[in-house]
Amino acid sequence: VHLHLPDLPRPRIRPPRLTLTLCVTLTLILLPALPPSTPASAHALFTDFVQHQLKLTVGPDHVDLVLDLTFFERPSETERRRMDTNGDDQLQRSELETYIRSLSSQWQDRIRLSVGDRALSLIPLHAPEVDLLGDPRVGWTHHRLRLTFFCPAPPDLGPKTMVQVEDNTWPEWPALLAIDGLGQPGYRVKSLPLDNPLKPALEPDETRSVSFLVQRTPATGPEPTTAACESPKP
Amino acid sequence: MNPHHTLARRLATLLVSATLCIPASAFSAEAAGLPPGISEFTGRLSHQYWHLLGPDKRSELDRLNRGIREVERTLQEHPDPAARATALERAEVLSQHLLELLRNCPDRLQLELTSERPHLDRPSPLNLPGETGALLLEIHTQGEGVHFASSVTDLAEPQGESSRITVDVAAQGTTCALLGIDHLPVGRTTLLLEVRRPGHNPLRLPLDVSTPQPGQLRLTVLSDDTGKPAPAMVRLMWRTDGLQRRPSNGIEFAPQFDRQGHATGARAANLPGPLNSHFWCVPGPFDMALAPGVWQIGVRRGIEHEALFEDVTITSGQTTVKTLRPRRWVDQRQSGWWSGDDHVHCRILSDDDARHLMAWVQAEDIHLANVVKMGDIYRTYFEQRGFGPDHRIIDGDTVLVPGQECPRTHDQIGHTLAMNITNLVRNTDRYYLYDEVFDAVHAQGGLSGYAHINSGLFHVHRDMSLNLPRGKVDFGEILQFNHLGTELYYQFLNLGCKLTASAGSDVPWGGTIGEARVYAWLGNEPFSADAWFRAFQRGRTFTTSGPMIEFTVDNAYPGDEILLEQSRPLRVRARATSEPSHTAPLQLEIVRHGEIVQSAQSANGSPPDVSLDFTLNSDHGFWIAARARAGDGTTAHTTPVYVIRQGLRFWKFAEVTPLLAHRAESLRQIEEIVTEAKRLHAEGRLESDRYRQQLAIQGDALLEKVQLARQIYQDLALTAQKETAARQ
Numbered sequence: 001v002h003l004h005l006p007d008l009p010r011p012r013i014r015p016p017r018l019t020l021t022l023c024v025t026l027t028l029i030l031l032p033a034l035p036p037s038t039p040a041s042a043h044a045l046f047t048d049f050v051q052h053q054l055k056l057t058v059g060p061d062h063v064d065l066v067l068d069l070t071f072f073e074r075p076s077e078t079e080r081r082r083m084d085t086n087g088d089d090q091l092q093r094s095e096l097e098t099y100i101r102s103l104s105s106q107w108q109d110r111i112r113l114s115v116g117d118r119a120l121s122l123i124p125l126h127a128p129e130v131d132l133l134g135d136p137r138v139g140w141t142h143h144r145l146r147l148t149f150f151c152p153a154p155p156d157l158g159p160k161t162m163v164q165v166e167d168n169t170w171p172e173w174p175a176l177l178a179i180d181g182l183g184q185p186g187y188r189v190k191s192l193p194l195d196n197p198l199k200p201a202l203e204p205d206e207t208r209s210v211s212f213l214v215q216r217t218p219a220t221g222p223e224p225t226t227a228a229c230e231s232p233k234p
Numbered sequence: 235m236n237p238h239h240t241l242a243r244r245l246a247t248l249l250v251s252a253t254l255c256i257p258a259s260a261f262s263a264e265a266a267g268l269p270p271g272i273s274e275f276t277g278r279l280s281h282q283y284w285h286l287l288g289p290d291k292r293s294e295l296d297r298l299n300r301g302i303r304e305v306e307r308t309l310q311e312h313p314d315p316a317a318r319a320t321a322l323e324r325a326e327v328l329s330q331h332l333l334e335l336l337r338n339c340p341d342r343l344q345l346e347l348t349s350e351r352p353h354l355d356r357p358s359p360l361n362l363p364g365e366t367g368a369l370l371l372e373i374h375t376q377g378e379g380v381h382f383a384s385s386v387t388d389l390a391e392p393q394g395e396s397s398r399i400t401v402d403v404a405a406q407g408t409t410c411a412l413l414g415i416d417h418l419p420v421g422r423t424t425l426l427l428e429v430r431r432p433g434h435n436p437l438r439l440p441l442d443v444s445t446p447q448p449g450q451l452r453l454t455v456l457s458d459d460t461g462k463p464a465p466a467m468v469r470l471m472w473r474t475d476g477l478q479r480r481p482s483n484g485i486e487f488a489p490q491f492d493r494q495g496h497a498t499g500a501r502a503a504n505l506p507g508p509l510n511s512h513f514w515c516v517p518g519p520f521d522m523a524l525a526p527g528v529w530q531i532g533v534r535r536g537i538e539h540e541a542l543f544e545d546v547t548i549t550s551g552q553t554t555v556k557t558l559r560p561r562r563w564v565d566q567r568q569s570g571w572w573s574g575d576d577h578v579h580c581r582i583l584s585d586d587d588a589r590h591l592m593a594w595v596q597a598e599d600i601h602l603a604n605v606v607k608m609g610d611i612y613r614t615y616f617e618q619r620g621f622g623p624d625h626r627i628i629d630g631d632t633v634l635v636p637g638q639e640c641p642r643t644h645d646q647i648g649h650t651l652a653m654n655i656t657n658l659v660r661n662t663d664r665y666y667l668y669d670e671v672f673d674a675v676h677a678q679g680g681l682s683g684y685a686h687i688n689s690g691l692f693h694v695h696r697d698m699s700l701n702l703p704r705g706k707v708d709f710g711e712i713l714q715f716n717h718l719g720t721e722l723y724y725q726f727l728n729l730g731c732k733l734t735a736s737a738g739s740d741v742p743w744g745g746t747i748g749e750a751r752v753y754a755w756l757g758n759e760p761f762s763a764d765a766w767f768r769a770f771q772r773g774r775t776f777t778t779s780g781p782m783i784e785f786t787v788d789n790a791y792p793g794d795e796i797l798l799e800q801s802r803p804l805r806v807r808a809r810a811t812s813e814p815s816h817t818a819p820l821q822l823e824i825v826r827h828g829e830i831v832q833s834a835q836s837a838n839g840s841p842p843d844v845s846l847d848f849t850l851n852s853d854h855g856f857w858i859a860a861r862a863r864a865g866d867g868t869t870a871h872t873t874p875v876y877v878i879r880q881g882l883r884f885w886k887f888a889e890v891t892p893l894l895a896h897r898a899e900s901l902r903q904i905e906e907i908v909t910e911a912k913r914l915h916a917e918g919r920l921e922s923d924r925y926r927q928q929l930a931i932q933g934d935a936l937l938e939k940v941q942l943a944r945q946i947y948q949d950l951a952l953t954a955q956k957e958t959a960a961r962q
Contacts, residue, residue: 045644046495046691046743051715053510062300068510070496072743093388093416121311123303126277133498134480135488142496150300178716180506180867191506191867197717198689 047073049198051176052167056191056212059184060153065113065122065165067147073140075173080138083130089138100128107147112166115154122149161214163189171202179210186218267322268306269329270404271382275412276302276332278384283368283412285474287339295335301328329380336370336410345373345429347403347437352429358442359422362415364525365445366475369399369413375431377406386414389423398426398438405432418445448523449548453481455516455533456559465597466560467501467513467746469532472525473545482522484514485590487742490581492615494608495742504716504745505779506866509534509541513746517593526550535560536573536599536748537780537868540813563813564782567631571753571782572761574602574770576651577639577685577711577738578747579616588627588634595632598748602633602766604653604738609640611665611924614658622656626763633763639685641665646907646929648694649685651711651738654767656680666932668697669939672706681771683709683736688719695722699900700939702731703946709770713737713750713777718861718869724828727857727874729893729950730885734770734793735859735873737777752777755791773873776860780868781812781820785860785875792859792873796852799880803849806832810862810870811843818842819865826850826858827886854887854961855879882957883950890954894947901940901947908933 051070056063071079083091083099104124113120124147131144147169167177177197181189192211199208279286280295287295305328308321336342341360346353360369381404389397403409415425422444429437457464471478480486484499491497500512513534526548533542539560548554566573575598580591582605595603608615618636619625627634635653640660642649650668652659652675659674672682684694687710701707712723712735726733737750744750753776754769769775773793776783785808790796796804810822822844823833836844842864850858857874878884886893908929914920915930929936 046740055510070502073495092391093386094391097386121307123300123307124277125299125303126281127274133496133500135498140493142498144502150303152304176715178504178510180510182507188865190865193863193867194717196689196719196721197715198691 045074048075048174049176050075050170050173051178052169052208053178053180054165054167054210055180055182056163056165056189057182057184058153058157058163058187058189058214058217060186060218062150063113063115063120063153063157063163064125065111065149067111067149067167067169069145069147069169071143071145071170073142075170076143077138077140079145080132080141080143084138091132091136091138096130096132100130103128103145107169110168110171111147111149113149113151114164114166115157115161118154120151120154122151124148125150157214158217159214159220163212163214164209165212166207166209168202168207171206174201175199175208177208177210179212181212183214183216186216187214188216189213190215267309267325268302269380269382271384272329272332273299273302273306275382275384275410278412278414282475283370283414285363286341286368286370287335291335298328298332298335302332333380333410336372339370341370343369343371343441345371345439347373347375347429347431352437352439354439354441356441359444360442362418362443362445363474363527364448364472365418365420366414366416366472366477367418367443367445368415369411369441369443371401371409371411371413373401373403373409373411373429375403375406375408379404379407381407381409382411383409384412384414386416388416389419390417396426397423398428400428400430403429403431415443418443420445420447446526446550449526449550450521450553451524451529451546451548452519452521452553452555453516453531454519454557455535456557457535458539458559458562459565461559463518464535465515465517465593467534467597468516469511469513469530470524471511471530471532473528473530474525478512479524481514481516481520483516483518483520485517485593487515487580487590487594490587490590490616491579491742492581494579494615496745497742501741501746503534503749504739505537505749506716506868508532508543510745515590515594515597517589517597521553524548531556531558533558533560535562535597537751537778537813538562538564538566538573538599540815564811566753566782567761569784570755570757570759571776572601572631572756572766572769573599573748573751573753574604574766575600575738575748575751576604576637576653576683576709576736577714577740577744578603578605579608579639579740579742580605581616582618582627582634582636591634592627592629592632594747595634596629598746600748600751601631601761602635602754602763603747604637604651605634606637606639606651607658608642609638609658609660610642610644611662611928614640614660621658623763628763631761633766635763637680641668641671642685642692643925643929644692646693646925647697647700647904648692650697651683651685651709652680653683653770654678654680654763662928664932664935665928666936667939669701669704669706672701681708681767683707683711683734685711685738685740686714687722688712688714688717690719690722693903695725695896696900696904698722698726699897700904700943702726702733703729703897703943703950707733709734709736709775711736711738711750712871713779713869714740715744716750716779716868718777718779718863718871720828720861720871725893725896728827728886728889729897730883732773732876733873734773735775735777735871736770737779750777750779753782776870776872778862778868778870780866781810781862781864781870783822783860783862783870783872784809785872787858787875787877790875792875795876795878797878797880798852798855801852801854801879804852804877805847806850806858807845807847808860809843809845810860812862812864812868814842820844821863822846823861823863824858825861826856831858852877852879855882855884856886857884881960883953887954887957887961890950894951897943897947901944904940905937908937 053068055066129146179191181191276299280299343356387399455466486499755774820836859874861871911926911930920927
């Protein structure tokens with residue numbers, strides 16, 4: 001029911017000693033009869049993915065990072081079950097509020113940003129936002145979660161600076177990554193192409209990284225006029 | 235007593251005491267000096283409820299929120315006393331600043347709990363902006379300290395009749411509370427404000443609020459081609475709360491998605507920038523009530539049009555009439571290219587189903603949608619009324635054509651697609667013999683292909699290794715979810731296997747129809763489904779999520795062969811263009827055997843139009859294609875032109891050995907999964923796993939195909955030996 005996140009609070013349920021013994025015995029008896037785990041990729045289906053859309057915006061004062069997570073069917077059901085604290089299979093606003101608060105402890109070590117070789121401390125800009133996409137039930141559907149961070153722009157953020165973002169959130173699900181680099185006026189940021197946007201669930205000590213290149217800052221001069229961008233209509 | 239004065243004094247006391255008394259090791263920002271709850275309070279205020287302070291204070295609130303959160307982080311992370319002292323000084327300034335802003339909020343409520351009889355100083359009713367809003371309360375109790383609290387109540391949620399909202403107040407001191415409210419009725423509402431305070435019984439106070447009469451929006455989206463109303467993807471976002479609303483005629487596709495994937499009508503394209511936010515498909519003009527205020531209207535009509543975002547002001551009791559016409563920046567039809575999406579899942583069992591999907595396809599300016607019934611070894615999804623020309627749905631130059639995505643195996647040999655079929659081809663007793671499906675599809679006059687080869691999902695390389703060298707497959711998806719993936723594609727092209735480049739959205743897992751699309755070149759031939767399929771079958775395609783490409787080698791188009799008796803120069807011409815405002819610079823590359831031979835980039839920012847025109851010697855033959863990448867990460871790729879020297883394959887001769895090794899490995903993996911399945915089946919352990927049970931049962935037949943493929947690769951190794959002399 002619950003995510004396999006080591007630092008998330010989980011309900012501590014102590015089964016009665018007799019029940020525990022029975023469970024262990026039954027498991028030992030039945031284990032050989034159970035089908036072995038699926039070979040190769042237990043999380044191969046699209047239904048198992050969490051889509052991670054990272055948008056990095058660079059400006060004179062701050063670097064902003066928005067992480068839009070779309071939970072596909074299985075992870076959505078798992079997360080919805082976590083949200084559903086009263087177990088009625090219907091999600092209410094108060095449950096979402098509680099869920100959002102429960103998330104706050106888990107992203108801090110899982111999202112990292114570095115400029116050049118220097119790690120910067122990402123700060124949540126406001127509380128996460130959950131969008132149940134009009135379906136408040138616990139079940140097989142999708143939902144979205146938006147996490148928003150910022151950090152003060154380092155003074156040496158100039159052209160050709162590489163910005164790297166490590167996104168290890170929800171490591172137990174495979175990820176479908178998409179990245180978008182934006183600049184405030186005077187800045188231009190390019191997202192570097194991903195080898196493959198599909199990433200398997202992370203093993204311990206594995207990470208998921210994406211990179212951005214700052215191509216232009218106000219120090220490098222003004223952008224060419226947009227009038228020249230006009231493409232003639234055929 | 236001046237409460238403003240008192241509040242500031244209490245805050246100063248708190249900060250000073252924190253500076254003096256809290257040990258540096260206590261890395262809790264609240265313990266160390268920031269008033270409890272202040273960052274969450276400021277985050278909500280700046281992000282969702284900035285309207286309480288007015289638009290002119292929004293950027294100030296944003297700076298304040300960032301500042302408070304920076305201080306909080308510093309206090310949490312830095313044991314250094316000097317850094318902490320500086321942070322605390324800044325905390326005081328920021329907190330004072332916040333209180334100053336709150337103090338000037340015209341709609342602030344003050345609740346005095348210092349005396350026996352509570353006193354709420356605000357005359358009723360309090361005006362809120364619309365169906366969402368917030369209350370800002372300053373609640374005074376005995377004692378020192380400042381606390382911040384924030385919460386949201388949804389009035390639509392309580393069972394039965396209820397208008398209760400609650401606020402948790404600190405035991406002592408002043409609590410600044412931000413109480414968000416969703417689903418407020420129009421007009422006057424009496425809220426029951428429940429004040430909860432440690433050590434006291436809950437206090438309930440009636441509080442009248444009022445929301446204004448809505449205004450009316452009448453929106454029409456025009457086609458840039460005809461000037462007449464047309465289906466479109468529309469986004470309505472109230473600037474006040476930043477949330478999108480469903481247009482009154484926005485189509486809810488959930489019932490047509492079999493509860494699969496992103497089962498809602500709110501579609502966020504897998505495209506960069508604001509296109510990734512939620513839009514609804516509207517089939518035509520609509521008229522709906524909206525809360526007064528500024529609304530952002532977003533309109534998209536596919537990637538040949540510029541997306542349009544415009545703010546309109548809705549006034550209470552008035553109708554705002556808006557007509558928007560997204561500009562077509564390119565008309566691919568004029569140059570003979572017609573768009574398609576090879577991978578759309580959507581049930582069509584009724585005329586209403588068909589009308590809904592047709593509206594979506596037209597809203598995204600797609601001309602041919604391959605609407606695929608999906609199958610696995612257990613069952614099928616996304617039911618269709620039938621297959622073949624009689625079941626095509628045609629509206630002008632838009633056609634919905636039923637097809638299939640079946641067979642699909644996830645942990646075995648990949649997913650397949652078929653287009654232009656006359657019957658569903660499905661036999662689960664021979665499910666792993668994909669070649670039989672490909673042959674049956676071809677016998678019906680259809681086209682066979684692989685899904686998801688851009689990402690290599692579902693071990694599709696295994697069946698590609700079986701059936702591509704046998705010439706059983708027409709196309710493969712190399713672009714999906716805005717990811718152009720060419721590793722597998724190039725491996726097979728480099729072995730001299732032709733494959734047409736295709737693309738599709740895979741909705742409802744994908745974002746929206748046509749976000750990844752394939753264009754087929756019909757030239758001067760009028761558009762029809764049959765003409766499109768003929769062009770596609772010839773490989774005259776390119777795929778794109780944004781840029782448009784033209785590409786010829788001499789006079790050959792993508793998919794064409796140039797047969798040569800001897801080497802000679804070839805003229806290569808390519809041009810890429812992209813949507814003017816967002817996608818520069820644009821990179822155009824010509825790839826031969828997967829390696830870039832020429833590239834060019836549009837000048838910085840403008841114009842997003844880049845061309846190449848050069849000659850290249852045909853040498854011993856090759857495949858050659860054009861690809862483009864725009865500054866926003868959208869991409870395009872053509873099917874190759876195949877330059878073939880007589881007696882030689884167009885393969886990447888120098889790398890034949892490692893390429894064959896890749897394929898040998900794929901075949902080995904098939905043998906391995908069959909052997910494993912047979913072993914488990916023999917042990918009776920696959921009763922509940924029909925995939926592997928059938929793999930065991932059908933395994934011998936599949937292994938025969940492996941042997942066929944292995945023989946082909948052995949023949950190719952011999953061919954390579956024979957070609958060695960001819961190539962010297």
